[in-house]
Amino acid sequence: MTILEDLQWRGAINQQTDEEGLEKLLDEKSVSLYCGVDPTADSMHIGHLIPFMVLKRFQMAGHRPVILIGGATGSIGDPSGRTSERQLQSMDQIRHNADKLIAQMKKLFEAGSENGIHLVNNYDWWQGMGVLDFLRDFGKEFNINTMLAKDVVASRLETGISFTEFTYQIIQSVDFLHLFQNEDVQLQVGGADQWGNITAGLDLIRKKEGAEAKAFGLTIPLLLKADGTKFGKSAEGAVWLDPEKTSPYEFYQFWLNQDDRDVIHYLKYFTFLSKEEIEALEEKVKTEPHKREAQRTLAQEMTRFVHSQEDLEEAEKISEALFSGNIQDLTARQIEQGFQHVPSSTAPKQDIGLVEFLVDVTNIEPSRRQAREDIKNGAIYIKGERVQDTDYTVTEKDSFDGQYIIVRRGKKKYFLVHLVEA
Incomplete structure (x- = not known):
C-alpha cells in the first residue's frame, strides 16, 4: 500500500490539488513536505495533531517533514475558522510559545535522527522585510477578487475582517514559496480550512517559478465525533x-x-x-x-x-x-493526577479525630450524626482502608507523602484533602 493509499484508507485525505501528479512524484523520490502551526499558545492540543499525524506517516514512509512554527503569522492571526479577530499577543509571548512548541515537535518527530524533522520559523525571513518590498514583490501577485472568493475570507465578510488578518493568506503563500525555493518543499499539508491558503501558495509558486513547478497541496478532513460535534x-x-x-x-x-x-x-x-x-x-x-x-x-x-x-x-x-479502590500504593504525584477533579479541601498537618475531620475541617459530612452513622456502616475509607471506629484519629500516616489524604464515602465518592502546615 502506498502512502496515499494508506491515507485514503484511514480517511485522512479531504482534498488534493493534483492526486495523479503527487502520486507520481512520491513514486520517483523522497519528498520534502511541510505543515505549520502558529504559536498562539504554549502547547498544542490534540486537535492540532491531526495534520501532523499525516506528516509523521510521510516521515515513516521515508519522506522529509519540515515543520513551520509561525512566529510571523502567529503575530497577526489566522482568520480560518474564526468569526472574530484574534487577540494579538506580545512578541515576547509569541517567542515563549514558539520555544515550547519546538520542544514538543522535537519529541514527537525525533529531531536529530537520520530522517528527523527540520524546524523553521517564518519570523526568520519576515522580520527584515519592509512594507514596500512586501507590496511590490508579493502584493501585486494577488487579485483581491480571488482572495475575497476564498472560503476563509468569504465567511468573514459579513462580520468583518481587518486588513491584518486579510493579509494572512498572502503571508502563508510566501511561506510556501520560500520553503519551495530554499528547502525543496513540494507539498503542503493542512486542515480542511487551509485549502484556500494552500491553493493561493501554489498559485504564487507558479507565478514566480513557472507553470511547470511541481508543488502540491493536501488537506485533512474536519474530524467530527459520531454525534456531529467537533473532536478534541x-x-x-x-x-x-x-x-x-x-x-x-x-x-x-x-x-x-x-x-x-x-x-x-x-x-x-x-x-x-x-x-x-x-x-x-x-x-x-x-x-x-x-x-x-x-x-x-x-x-x-x-x-x-x-x-x-x-x-x-x-x-x-x-x-x-x-x-x-486499592489506592494505598499510589504516590503523591499519582494522586495529583488521578484526583485532580474530585471535590477538595484543606486540613492542618496535625492529629484530628475522624468525626471532626469529616465535619468541621473538610465538610465532607453535613453533620456529626451523619458522620458517625456513615463510619459505623462502613461507608468511610481513609487511604483506601475502611474505618468503622468513630474514635479513630486521622494522622499524617494516613496521607500520601505528607501531602494529601484521600477520603472515600460509599463506593465511588472521593474527596481530596490537601495538608497544610498548622
Missing part, C-alpha cells in the same frame, strides 16, 4: 499535549472513554497500527464491546506516542487503583 475537547476543556496542562492520566482517560462509534476512526487517524490490527479491533468492538479493547489500545498508543512508556504505565496504574 473533554468535559474539562481542551486536551493539551503539555503534561502540565493535561496530565498523562487525564490524557489516557480521554482516549479510553471514546464512543464505540468513534474509536475505530480514531485508531486509523491517530495510531500507526496496521490495517490488519485495526480491522481485528473493529471486529472486537462488534463482538465484545464490553471489553473496550479498542479504546484501551487507542489510549495506550496515544499516551506512549505523546508522553512515554513510563507515563503510560503510570496512567494505567492510577486507572486500576481507582477502579479497584
